[in-house]
Amino acid sequence: xxxxxxxxxxxxxxxxxxxxxxxxxxxxxxxxxxxxxxxxxxxxxxxxxxxxxxxxxxxxxxxxxxxxxxxxxxxxxxxxxxxxxxxxx
Numbered sequence: 001x002x003x004x005x006x007x008x009x010x011x012x013x014x015x016x017x018x019x020x021x022x023x024x025x026x027x028x029x030x031x032x033x034x035x036x037x038x039x040x041x042x043x044x045x046x047x048x049x050x051x052x053x054x055x056x057x058x059x060x061x062x063x064x065x066x067x068x069x070x071x072x073x074x075x076x077x078x079x080x081x082x083x084x085x086x087x088x089x
Contacts, residue, residue, distance in 0.1 A: 004031055004054040007063050012050045015070060019053060022066050030055040030063070 007030075010016045016032050023030050034051035055063055 002029060002056040004029075005057055005060075007053050007055050007060050008067055009049040009052045011071075015067075015074070016051060016053070018070050019063075019067055022070070023055075023063065026062075026066075028055065028059050028063065030059075 010019070010032070013034075016034075020030070020032060031054045032051060033054065035049065053063065053067075
């Protein structure tokens with residue numbers, strides 16, 4: 001069994017769904033962990049991000065490129081034009 005490690009913090013559920021779709025299409029194994037906690041009604045997500053993605057280390061760079069492309073496309077659609085950040089945790 002492959003060991004999974006944190007690859008990136010996800011900003012929101014839509015980003016998580018888009019990334020999942022891309023990874024499924026490429027056959028890349030992953031796990032998405034949401035930081036939502038019903039006891040705090042999502043309060044933790046405001047401080048820590050929506051959640052994070054875990055995957056085997058060998059896919060880290062490929063996943064970060066895919067995530068950067070998703071964020072760049074979102075920035076272009078939203079007219080923000082900012083540079084997407086990459087979580088190096």
